[in-house]
Amino acid sequence: MALPAIEDFNxxxxxxxxxxxxxxxxxxxxVSSNNVYPNCSGDCGSIWxxxxxxxxxxxxxxxxxxxxxxxxxAIGVCVRGAVSGARYYGYIGLARSAERxxxxxxxxxxxxxxxxxxxxxxxxxxxxxxxxxxLITPILNGSTDSSLGTATDxxxxxxxxxLAGYSxxxxxxxxxxxxxxxxxxxxxxxxxxxxxxxxx
Amino acid sequence: MxxxxxxxxxxxxxxDHGVEMIVPKYGKGLNYGINEFxxxxxxxxxxxxxxxxxxxxxxxxxxxxxxxxDSRLNTAQFNRFQTxxxxxxxxxxxxxSNMTIFRILSTMVxxxxxxxxxxxxxxxxIGTNLDRQIGALxxxxxxxxxxxxxxxxxxxxxxxxxxxxxxxxxxxxxFYNKRVRFGEIxx
Numbered sequence: 001m002a003l004p005a006i007e008d009f010n011x012x013x014x015x016x017x018x019x020x021x022x023x024x025x026x027x028x029x030x031v032s033s034n035n036v037y038p039n040c041s042g043d044c045g046s047i048w049x050x051x052x053x054x055x056x057x058x059x060x061x062x063x064x065x066x067x068x069x070x071x072x073x074a075i076g077v078c079v080r081g082a083v084s085g086a087r088y089y090g091y092i093g094l095a096r097s098a099e100r101x102x103x104x105x106x107x108x109x110x111x112x113x114x115x116x117x118x119x120x121x122x123x124x125x126x127x128x129x130x131x132x133x134x135l136i137t138p139i140l141n142g143s144t145d146s147s148l149g150t151a152t153d154x155x156x157x158x159x160x161x162x163l164a165g166y167s168x169x170x171x172x173x174x175x176x177x178x179x180x181x182x183x184x185x186x187x188x189x190x191x192x193x194x195x196x197x198x199x200x
Numbered sequence: 201m202x203x204x205x206x207x208x209x210x211x212x213x214x215x216d217h218g219v220e221m222i223v224p225k226y227g228k229g230l231n232y233g234i235n236e237f238x239x240x241x242x243x244x245x246x247x248x249x250x251x252x253x254x255x256x257x258x259x260x261x262x263x264x265x266x267x268x269x270d271s272r273l274n275t276a277q278f279n280r281f282q283t284x285x286x287x288x289x290x291x292x293x294x295x296x297s298n299m300t301i302f303r304i305l306s307t308m309v310x311x312x313x314x315x316x317x318x319x320x321x322x323x324x325x326i327g328t329n330l331d332r333q334i335g336a337l338x339x340x341x342x343x344x345x346x347x348x349x350x351x352x353x354x355x356x357x358x359x360x361x362x363x364x365x366x367x368x369x370x371x372x373x374x375f376y377n378k379r380v381r382f383g384e385i386x387x
Contacts, residue, residue, distance in 0.1 A: 072218050109212075110221045111223075112234070118231070133378050134378065149233045152382055156320050157351050
């Protein structure tokens with residue numbers, strides 16, 4: 001396949017993502033109603049395995065389509081994920097506690113690099129995480145998530161783009177994931193939505 | 201609310217959504233960003249705090265409360281800072297009292313990048329004896345130092361056995377000339 005990788009999750013409901021995805025040993029994601037949802041007992045991580053990513057790459061979740069504020073569930077994206085060490089940088093949002101995190105997960109042991117309390121994620125939000133050199137930049141709805149802030153962390157220099165989350169709930173869902181390399185600033189969510197036949 | 205900077209320990213804590221996460225030891229639930237000193241359990245932290253929260257955090261014995269970014273440390277403060285650094289394996293002679301706090305933090309964060317990469321490739325700590333020569337380190341440690349240097353695209357011929365760990369840590373901070381972002385520091 002060729003990057004950017006595009007995944008619409010349009011298939012039968014399943015407890016796993018199936019072909020093209022590798023679940024990190026912290027747990028993964030499932031498909032429900034043609035959307036993706038976190039489906040693990042702790043921190044969820046899944047990476048796209050059909051392509052190799054350059055060191056500088058991004059992951060996007062085009063939209064949050066359902067949120068579950070009844071419990072502590074999170075969904076988001078990851079970059080520089082790898083099976084070896086079960087590690088990734090993740091950008092996740094939680095509706096109930098109205099928080100967003102930029103984390104570094106190393107073998108199921110997450111470190112909070114950036115934390116914001118005030119708002120979490122809402123239906124319609126798009127989430128993106130970019131890794132360029134040591135800069136790990138979260139982007140919410142097409143703009144840098146300045147409430148959360150960019151992290152400078154050099155722990156991991158390579159890996160794959162994917163999904164990140166927490167716990168299991170098919171009432172928290174996202175759709176239209178894209179992962180690709182960054183050569184000069186990367187593509188915007190809007191550009192990629194247009195490639196997928198959406199947006200304007 | 202104000203943006204403040206601290207040097208403080210990190211520790212595993214149960215956060216709001218019930219997961220155990222490695223977070224700054226103080227300021228639970230507040231908005232923050234960190235820059236870690238590798239796997240040493242210490243981080244430079246930028247945190248959004250009220251005056252009362254700042255008073256509480258700054259009073260902790262294992263916290264260094266960082267003065268405003270445009271200020272400079274007086275002699276007594278600088279001496280305490282140097283002692284704090286050396287006790288944790290951070291080469292204090294990388295800093296001088298003419299540097300603004302902004303410059304000190306920026307320099308520290310650049311050095312931390314190397315320690316973070318070392319942590320990522322399996323060397324979480326290099327210890328506090330910075331005057332050990334590279335040639336006296338275990339082979340695995342030397343290999344990881346070399347791997348970390350190469351991973352940044354730097355010339356590994358730099359890693360001379362006659363250099364001290366202090367020399368290397370200071371030099372790699374100079375090598376790291378890419379953009380860093382840490383709270384209000386963006387250069």
